[in-house]
Amino acid sequence: MSKIVRTVANQLILFVLILGLYVIMHGHVTPGGGFQGGAIIASGTIMLIVAFGSGEIKKWLRERHLSVVESSGALLFSLLAFAGIGTVFFFNFLIGSRVFGGTPPTGPNPGDVWTGGVIPLMNLAVGLKVMAGLSGVVLALALFSSGEETDE
Amino acid sequence: MMENLPGNFPFVAAVLLMGVALYILIFRRNLIKIVMGIAILSSSVNLFLVTLGYRAGGVAPIYTEAPEGPMVLPVVQALTLTNIVIAVATSALILSLVIRIYRHTGTLDSEKSRRMKG
Amino acid sequence: MATLIEHSSILIIAIPLLAAFLTPLIGMASKKARNVLVMASLAFVALLVFALARDVILNGIHVYTLGAASPGLTTPGGGVAPVRIILEVDAISIFMGITVALVSLVAAIYSLSAMKGETGQNRFYTLLLLMVGGIFGMVFTGDLFNLFVFLEITSISGAALIAFRTRSADSQEGGFKYIVVSAVASLMVLFAIGLLYAQYNSLNIGALAAAMQYTMLDKIALVILISAFAMKLGGVPMHMWLSDTYSVAPVSITVLLITASQASMYALTRTCFTLYGVTLDSAAVGWIIIAIGILSMFIGVTMAVRQTDITRLIAYNCVCESGFMLVGLGVGLAVLANPEALAAYGITAISGAIFHMINHALFEGLLFLAAGAIFYRIGTRDLNQMGGLGHTMKFTAILFLLGALASSGIPPFNGFASKILIYQSVYQFNPILTIIGILVSIITLAVFMKAFFAAFTGASLPQYKGTKEAPKTMIAAMTILAVIIIFFGLFPGLILDGIVRPAADALVDQSPYINAIMGAIP
Amino acid sequence: MTSIIESGYEFWNPIIWLIAFAVVMVIVYFFRRQGQEKYKKGEAQAQIFLCGEEVPEAEQRQVRGGNAYWGFFETLKEYYGGIIRPHTGIVNDYVIWFIAVMAVSAVVLFIVELAK
Numbered sequence: 051m052s053k054i055v056r057t058v059a060n061q062l063i064l065f066v067l068i069l070g071l072y073v074i075m076h077g078h079v080t081p082g083g084g085f086q087g088g089a090i091i092a093s094g095t096i097m098l099i100v101a102f103g104s105g106e107i108k109k110w111l112r113e114r115h116l117s118v119v120e121s122s123g124a125l126l127f128s129l130l131a132f133a134g135i136g137t138v139f140f141f142n143f144l145i146g147s148r149v150f151g152g153t154p155p156t157g158p159n160p161g162d163v164w165t166g167g168v169i170p171l172m173n174l175a176v177g178l179k180v181m182a183g184l185s186g187v188v189l190a191l192a193l194f195s196s197g198e199e200t201d202e
Numbered sequence: 203m204m205e206n207l208p209g210n211f212p213f214v215a216a217v218l219l220m221g222v223a224l225y226i227l228i229f230r231r232n233l234i235k236i237v238m239g240i241a242i243l244s245s246s247v248n249l250f251l252v253t254l255g256y257r258a259g260g261v262a263p264i265y266t267e268a269p270e271g272p273m274v275l276p277v278v279q280a281l282t283l284t285n286i287v288i289a290v291a292t293s294a295l296i297l298s299l300v301i302r303i304y305r306h307t308g309t310l311d312s313e314k315s316r317r318m319k320g
Numbered sequence: 321m322a323t324l325i326e327h328s329s330i331l332i333i334a335i336p337l338l339a340a341f342l343t344p345l346i347g348m349a350s351k352k353a354r355n356v357l358v359m360a361s362l363a364f365v366a367l368l369v370f371a372l373a374r375d376v377i378l379n380g381i382h383v384y385t386l387g388a389a390s391p392g393l394t395t396p397g398g399g400v401a402p403v404r405i406i407l408e409v410d411a412i413s414i415f416m417g418i419t420v421a422l423v424s425l426v427a428a429i430y431s432l433s434a435m436k437g438e439t440g441q442n443r444f445y446t447l448l449l450l451m452v453g454g455i456f457g458m459v460f461t462g463d464l465f466n467l468f469v470f471l472e473i474t475s476i477s478g479a480a481l482i483a484f485r486t487r488s489a490d491s492q493e494g495g496f497k498y499i500v501v502s503a504v505a506s507l508m509v510l511f512a513i514g515l516l517y518a519q520y521n522s523l524n525i526g527a528l529a530a531a532m533q534y535t536m537l538d539k540i541a542l543v544i545l546i547s548a549f550a551m552k553l554g555g556v557p558m559h560m561w562l563s564d565t566y567s568v569a570p571v572s573i574t575v576l577l578i579t580a581s582q583a584s585m586y587a588l589t590r591t592c593f594t595l596y597g598v599t600l601d602s603a604a605v606g607w608i609i610i611a612i613g614i615l616s617m618f619i620g621v622t623m624a625v626r627q628t629d630i631t632r633l634i635a636y637n638c639v640c641e642s643g644f645m646l647v648g649l650g651v652g653l654a655v656l657a658n659p660e661a662l663a664a665y666g667i668t669a670i671s672g673a674i675f676h677m678i679n680h681a682l683f684e685g686l687l688f689l690a691a692g693a694i695f696y697r698i699g700t701r702d703l704n705q706m707g708g709l710g711h712t713m714k715f716t717a718i719l720f721l722l723g724a725l726a727s728s729g730i731p732p733f734n735g736f737a738s739k740i741l742i743y744q745s746v747y748q749f750n751p752i753l754t755i756i757g758i759l760v761s762i763i764t765l766a767v768f769m770k771a772f773f774a775a776f777t778g779a780s781l782p783q784y785k786g787t788k789e790a791p792k793t794m795i796a797a798m799t800i801l802a803v804i805i806i807f808f809g810l811f812p813g814l815i816l817d818g819i820v821r822p823a824a825d826a827l828v829d830q831s832p833y834i835n836a837i838m839g840a841i842p
Numbered sequence: 843m844t845s846i847i848e849s850g851y852e853f854w855n856p857i858i859w860l861i862a863f864a865v866v867m868v869i870v871y872f873f874r875r876q877g878q879e880k881y882k883k884g885e886a887q888a889q890i891f892l893c894g895e896e897v898p899e900a901e902q903r904q905v906r907g908g909n910a911y912w913g914f915f916e917t918l919k920e921y922y923g924g925i926i927r928p929h930t931g932i933v934n935d936y937v938i939w940f941i942a943v944m945a946v947s948a949v950v951l952f953i954v955e956l957a958k
Contacts, residue, residue, distance in 0.1 A: 079266045085287055117344055124341035128334060139330040140387040140405075154265065161266030187294045194301050220511075227504065227937045233496070236933065240503045247511050254518045277403075278517065281465055285510060288472045292503050295476055299483055299496040306489035312933050317490055318564045318632075319931030320623075497933050504937055508944075539951050547944040557939045560929055604954040608947050619925060626915060626922065628908045703907025708900065732856035732863075740854055766911070774907030779900035810856045 051101045059101035066094035074177035078166035084176025091177075092184030104192035116186040123178030130168050130175065142167040212253035219246030231312045233300045237293060244289040251278045251285070321371075326391060328372045329384045329407045332417065333457045335361050335368075340449035347442035355432060358445050362428050362452065366421040373414045377822055381836040382409040383462070394837050402524045402837055408462030410833055411822035412674070416459035416586045418819065419678045422804065423579045423685055424452045427572040430689055430797035434572055434696060444484060451477040451576055458583040462837065464513045464595075465523045467587060468506060471552070474580050475502030482569040482577075494568035501561045505548040512541040512548070525595055526837030529830055534599040542600075545591045546608065552584035555646060556615040559639045563623075566635035567701070571692025574631070575685040578638060582677050585645060589827055592653055597830035606654025613646030614753065617760045624767045628703045630691045633771055634684065637727060640760060641680045647757065648673025648742045651749045652828070662828065665745040670824040672741030675816060679726070679734040679808060686723035686801040687768075690716050693790035693798070694775060703774040710776035712787045717776040719798045724768030726805050729761045734805050737812035 051059075070091035077083030099107050134141030144150055144167035152165040163170070207214075219242055226239030255278035263273040300310070307315040324331075339361035347354035376382050384391045384407040394402045409417070428448065435441055450473060457470035479502065483495025516538070517523055520531045532538065547558075554562035562581075566574045592605060620639030627633035652670035655661035693716045694709060695701050710717040726733035729740075739761065747754040789795070808815055826832070881887065890897045897903070915922060928935070 079264075081262070081264060085283070114348075118348075121341045121344045125338070125345070128338045128341060132334065132338070134387070135327055135330075138386065138388055138391050139327065139334065139384075141389075142387065157265065158268035158270075159265055184290070191294070191298060191301070194298065224937070224941060227500075228934055228941070231932070231934060236500060240500065240507070243504065243507050247507050247514065250511065251514050254514055277523070278514070281510070281514075281517075284465075284469060288469070288476075291476055292472070292499065295479060296496065296499050296503070299479070299492055299499065302483070302486060302492040303489070303496060306492060313930075315493070316931045316933075317493055318567070320626075320926050320929045497936065500933050501936055501940075504940065539955075540948065543944055543948045543951060547940060547947060550943065551940050557928065558936065558943060560931065560939070561933075561936050564931065601951065601954055604951055608950060612943075622918075622921070622925065623929070625911060706907065707904040731854075732859050737854060737856075770907060770910040774905070774910065778904045781900055781904060810860075812854070812856065 051103075056101050059097050063094050063098060066097065067091060070094065070177070070181070074173055075170060076161075076163060077173040077177075078169045079161040079163060084173040085180050087173075088177040088180025089184060091181040092188065095185040096188050099188065099192050104189065104196050107189060108193060111185070111189060113186055113190065116182045116189070119182035120179050120186065123175045123180075123182065126175035127172055127179070130172055134168070142169070144168050144171075212249060212256075216246045216250040216253065219243075219249065222246075233303065233310045233312055233315070234297075236312065237296045237300065240296065241289065241293055244285060244292075248282045248285055248289075251282045254278050324368070325371055325375050327384070328368045328375075329382055329409050329460055330386065332365050332368050332372070333407075333453055333460060335365050336449045336453035336456065340446045340453065343446045343449065344442045347445070351441070354442065354445065358428055358449065359432075361449065362421075362425050365452075365456075366425050369414070369417045369421040372409065373418055373819065376409055376411060376414045377819065380410075381832055382414075383407070383836050384409075395839060401522045401527050405466060406462040406524060406526075406837065407460050408526065408833065408836060409460050410836075411819070411826040412586065412589070412824075413459050415674060415678070415819050415823040416583060417456060419582060419681050420452065420455050420459065420579050423575055423681050424448075424455075426685065426689075426797045426800050427575045429800070430575075430692070430794055431570075431572040433791040433793035434570065434692060438485075440484075444481070447477040447481050447484075448573070448576070451481065451573075451580070455576070455580055455583050458580075459586050462525055463523050464516065464525055464528065468510050468513060471502075471506050471509065471584075471587070474583070475499065475506065475552075478502075478573070478577055478580060481573040482565050484570055484573070488568065490568040494565040497561045498565040501551060501558075505551045508544050508548045512544040515541040515544075524837055525590065526834045529595050529597055530834045530838055532596060532599045534596065534601075538596075542591070542596060542605070546588065546605070549584045549588035549591065550609075550612055550646075553581045553588065553642055554616070554639050555612040555642060556619045556639060559616065559620065562639055563627075563632050563635040566638065566688075567629055567632035571631070571688045571695070574635075574688045574692075575681075578681050578684055578688075581638075581642065582681055585642065585649075585677065589649055592649075593656070593827045594830045594833050598657065600653075600656070602656040603654050606650045606652075606656070609646050609650035609653060610753070611650075613643045613648075613650055614756060616640060616643030616646060618643075618756060621760045621763045621767065625763060625770070629701050630694065630703055630706075630771055630775060631688065631701050633703070633767060634687045634691060637687075637764060637767060638680075638684050640764060641676070641684065641727065643760075644739065644742055644757065645673040645676050645680065647746060647753055648676065651746050651753070652824075655749065656828065661749075665748040667824050667828060668741055669745035669749070670827055671816065671820050672738050672745060674823050674827075675741060675812075675820045676735075676738035678815075679738050679805075682801055682805050682808070683723045683726040683733075683735060686719060686798055686805065687727065689794065689798045689801070690720035690723060693794050696794070697787050697790060698784055703771060706775040707784075708776070708778045708780035709784060709787065711780040712784065713776070713789050715795050716790050716798075717772075719795075719802050720776070721772055722802050722805065724765075724772055726809070728765035728768055730765070732809045734808035734812065737809060737816075 070087045073082035073090055074084055074087030131140050134143045150164055150166050150170050152162055154162055154165045223239045223243035223246060226235055255274060257274045259271060260274040261269055261271040263276050303315055304310055309315045339357055342357060343354055346357055383394060385394050386405040388404055394406055435444055454470045454473035458467060458474060461467050461470060479495045479499035482498055483492050485491045516528055519537060520528050522528055551558040566577060569577060616639050620636050620643055624633050624636035627636060648669045652666045655666040726735040729735045743754045743757055
């Protein structure tokens with residue numbers, strides 16, 4: 051792509067990342083969440099691939115690393131679910147504790163991020179997984195259709 | 203029946219979309235179009251589910267700065283979201299398989315690219 | 321131990337998934353550690369399944385509510401409909417669980433040597449564990465929507481595994497067909513779930529069954545569910561994808577695909593018997609299922625006779641064997657509303673069909689694994705190019721023969737025990753069905769004699785002079801299956817009274833399943 | 843006994859079957875003992891005899907899987923012609939069959955409902 055597109059994409063990716071992280075971290079108080087935020091960040095990857103070409107992106111975004119991030123996101127999610135097994139699987143054991151333990155008032159309220167127990171953490175885990183997973187899929191398909199084989 | 207028609211437009215649309223999707227899946231031999239057919243089928247089911255969840259006068263169940271009014275139980279919205287995620291995974295997988303089939307056989311026609319029959 | 325059993329139903333689903341996400345991380349460090357992880361997790365899951373099976377058979381239905389303050393708290397606030405995700409394990413679920421546990425363990429052992437030297441093994445084991453978790457989820461869940469999610473997990477990971485050998489064009493085509501068929505079927509399942517939710521505002525099978533009215537929309541949903549699950553289990557005339565996919569997948573995956581099909585059959589029975597139950601127009605629906613079953617038996621076996629690809633031949637035989645189960649279940653369903661006939665032969669027909677499910681998974685698994693061992697050694701699946709392999713692959717030949725005899729219903733193997741139950745009970749319902757069944761069984765024997773004689777007997781061909789016996793791990797995996805087959809064959813009464821009859825009883829009576837969710841409310 | 847199935851007409855006990863099988867095998871062995879004792883391995887009488895013709899190589903005399911049951915297929919030619927035609931292997935046809943089964947089942951249920 052032309053220099054203008056590349057420069058703009060270069061600047062814009064920062065905002066895309068911030069928006070994605072915002073959507074992930076506010077998933078439990080506003081619409082959004084892990085999948086949506088991860089998809090936004092992955093769309094940033096698509097933008098980079100379109101602007102710079104898949105060969106260029108491949109140099110610094112390895113499938114291997116993406117798969118590590120993806121697996122650790124999924125692992126974090128399952129570990130959080132497992133951690134509740136003292137009572138029941140998926141039990142929200144962080145309610146009332148120091149970490150995201152706040153109890154919001156009933157009824158309409160301005161929204162407090164420091165609530166939700168394990169839910170924001172799970173959103174983060176899902177966000178990591180979706181971000182890495184979708185970026186990996188898009189990158190693999192882009193490399194695939196441009197004729198290059200990936201390492202796996 | 204007829205007086206409810208405007209309210210039932212989404213259902214009609216869902217059924218029409220499903221018809222379109224099934225038409226594509228049956229009569230279109232292009233593999234990419236088959237993928238599109240599955241995506242449209244998925245969208246029609248999503249539309250159907252979301253329409254089921256609509257309650258006149260209800261508000262979204264988000265307490266942050268919530269307006270007054272009864273809140274809806276967001277079960278079907280959750281179903282739709284899950285289905286969207288699954289549809290993304292399915293489309294990605296099918297597309298990668300289509301690329302590989304094209305590499306092997308050099309055609310995207312479901313009849314010409316078929317190697318197994320009988 | 322009691323705590324472990326209390327949580328075992330979710331652990332059985334979650335441990336394969338957890339291990340699946342750990343596999344790529346550990347596999348980067350050490351291949352051996354990864355293999356140990358895969359085997360250990362599957363073995364632990366199998367142990368949990370057996371512990372849970374004992375508990376379920378002794379103490380009744382096991383309910384697990386995710387995220388609640390206690391596992392048994394299904395309806396918060398008392399009396400209202402269940403909203404949380406609920407796992408409900410009754411005798412038929414745990415029966416399927418035992419099948420999956422046995423087969424997945426064997427498949428993993430077999431993969432150890434079958435996948436040696438292939439690239440992307442980390443991904444292979446990740447997908448395999450995901451698929452096992454998905455199948456367990458399908459049979460343990462008490463929630464229709466979760467059934468859909470696990471169905472999709474199973475089919476997506478299954479399709480990726482079928483297409484695992486990227487260099488083979490046939491594998492890609494098989495994976496493509498599998499995922500297209502699965503996607504269409506499961507989207508229609510979701511549509512049917514939407515129809516049910518629209519009327520009863522619930523997704524829980526027990527709650528839905530309690531509220532079921534059998535209206536027009538319910539009928540449409542029933543038709544969609546039956547067709548979709550019949551498609552997923554490969555009932556004729558929707559069986560054509562099955563031969564294309566089973567024959568090209570790596571054989572350890574084919575064995576898992578068989579259990580996935582069995583899980584679809586479980587979903588079909590769960591829909592008909594538990595979800596709709598007594599409200600169903602049982603004779604009509606029963607005859608629809610019988611018709612699919614008879615067609616599967618006859619067309620499956622006649623197509624199998626003319627195949628020259630050994631795995632494709634076994635795949636068509638799978639279609640035929642599923643027909644036997646469908647006929648048994650259909651006869652049971654057709655007399656569901658008639659308590660006398662149900663007690664006289666209906667329950668026996670269902671028991672025979674259920675017993676045949678586990679037998680089917682075992683002997684078809686053995687046949688596929690033996691065929692895979694041949695492919696591993698000589699690199700072809702074409703029966704026209706084989707011959708005289710019995711000279712060098714003695715164990716494989718014996719094990720293949722054992723599976724073939726069991727599949728054809730030759731005494732004293734397990735296939736005979738379940739088939740005789742189906743024959744005798746179905747004869748009282750309609751003698752013609754039994755006659756077709758026996759005819760099909762005879763042709764099955766002919767099918768396998770063709771395969772066996774073409775592959776293993778005859779003078780040893782010059783191009784296969786140096787062929788070695790299959791690797792020890794493969795032989796070990798097949799021997800496990802063979803030992804279980806012989807054990808089931810010699811002690812059918814033990815299995816039948818131990819796990820099959822409770823499963824059949826759980827199917828025909830839907831009220832315990834509903835009561836476990838809805839409490840004392842009738 | 844754990845190995846009995848009660849199923850309406852009969853019972854099935856693999857142990858009894860195995861005992862009967864063993865007895866029959868003993869009898870078979872007894873008759874087999876009565877046969878010729880002159881047979882020796884590795885001599886001309888163990889060779890393949892083809893009316894004095896030269897015996898072809900292993901490659902040629904192997905009966906391939908595709909040649910089995912020729913008469914069966916010849917007799918059922920029409921049946922197989924009809925049954926193979928739907929097995930096109932095209933993925934679109936698989937969807938057609940799915941929809942067809944759905945439609946037929948729906949019609950059957952509808953007719954049964956009307957008949958009541």
